[in-house]
Amino acid sequence: MQATLTISGKTRVFGCIADPIGHVRAPSVFNPLFEKHGVDAVMVPLHIPPAGLEAAIAGLRAMPNFKGMAVTLPHKLPIMPLCDEIGRQGQFVGAVNFAAFDDDRRLIGDNCDGTGFVNGMLAAGFPVKDKQVLMVGSGGAARAIAFSLADSGVARLGIANRTREKAEELTAAVSAGYPGVPVEVSEADPRGFDIVVNTTSLGLREDDALPVDPDLLDPSQLMAEIIMNPVDTPILKAAKAKGCRIHYGRPMFDHQVTIIAKMFGYDFPVPGSDA
Ligand SMILES: NC(=O)c1ccc[n+]([C@@H]2O[C@H](COP(=O)([O-])OP(=O)(O)OC[C@H]3O[C@@H](n4cnc5c(N)ncnc54)[C@H](OP(=O)(O)O)[C@@H]3O)[C@@H](O)[C@H]2O)c1
Structure with missing residues (x-):
């Protein structure tokens, strides 16, 4: 398989948390977007079993170059009490599908379905x-x-x-x-x-x-x-x-990608809407 990203010490790191992990799509959506838009960032799949979620979030919080994550099953509900803030839609829905750390390492989760x-x-x-x-x-x-x-x-x-x-x-x-x-x-x-x-x-x-x-x-x-x-x-x-x-x-789906990218700090056009 061809490597498309050059990872250096300056690369910002994002994750996609799930259990099981093999089926997740977010890395194969975000990494080509990072490359296309010349962004020095990478998204990696993070296999986190439920019992390890709290420790995993604490660990990710401690890593300043880890900026945020796509959140999928089974973590959409259990991650909520580990967030410092939940957006309006996430509160209504009672589930989070992405979360990002701000400059103070506060974890902000929301739902953009x-x-x-x-x-x-x-x-x-x-x-x-x-x-x-x-x-x-x-x-x-x-x-x-x-x-x-x-x-x-x-x-x-x-x-x-x-x-x-x-x-x-x-x-x-x-x-x-x-x-x-x-x-x-x-x-x-x-x-x-x-x-x-x-x-x-x-x-x-x-x-x-x-x-x-x-x-x-x-x-x-x-x-x-x-x-x-x-x-x-x-x-x-x-x-x-x-x-x-x-x-x-x-x-x-395409519009969710744009919303999540924005939360990660990037203003990407909606996939498919640009040349
Ligand atoms: N485009 C996107 O970005 C996007 C995002 C998320 C999901 N989706 C798609 O949305 C669909 C639903 O996902 P979900 O996560 O909401 O699933 P879900 O929580 O399992 O809900 C499934 C819904 O379908 C109904 N249903 C299932 N089988 C049925 C049947 N035989 N007859 C009548 N109703 C039936 C269920 O009714 P009961 O309550 O009676 O079981 C329930 O309302 C999936 O196809 C998924 O691929 C698309």
Whole structure:
């Protein structure tokens, strides 16, 4: 394999913490970006089993050239009490997906899943402000997206989920955080909404059921997806066939990369948006 980075004593070090570690993607996303933008930095995978998290964070804090980390399973919740500050979205979601040390070695954590989704929509020309949005799903990604949609001033948010209790719990949490935003538990029925967002894992497999009935979609509506692979999920294909505008899953990821890079101190353009 070809080495692409020249590491010296001046190189800033970032990490991606996880257990297991072999599947993590952040290093293969950030290292090419560091190289492309001429930044003297490297991101390394850090295999940290749960029992070692507290000691590992204390050790990383003690290393001034270690600047921050992408945080993935199982550390998204347990790292929270080890942070000195948690951003607004991280507090609402109750999970952190990145954390960076400031100049005083205070660890600041936050969650950018939802902001990545909303920013991706905006960049594609699909603002969510004042829109009626149906979100199908109430898992981890949905939780982050729901709070960001509310934060962005949607006119109404309907939340549908196979396990209704999870939709009820998420609806109550978003309502408590954003009392001015009408949030309700919904059926997976897109009629009456401007935007439908699939946050379920339905669509990862070709033979999955569809998250909403495409016969109930109309061409005035936007169907948004967060699944990245396949790119054209069955519900996106069906919505396109009905004449709806569609929004792919990838921009959510690309915009998160930009948000995390900014927290690491770098102003990178959104991947894919620059030459
Ligand atoms: N683009 C991005 O940057 C990005 C970021 C994060 C995640 N994602 C994608 O988002 C998807 C969800 O991730 P997650 O972390 O939120 O997963 P999760 O926490 O496991 O939640 C899965 C959601 O899908 C629903 N679901 C699963 N199987 C279903 C079925 N057979 N019928 C109906 N509903 C079903 C679950 O409903 P129940 O509550 O009833 O189980 C739940 O609402 C994944 O495909 C992931 O790849 C994309």
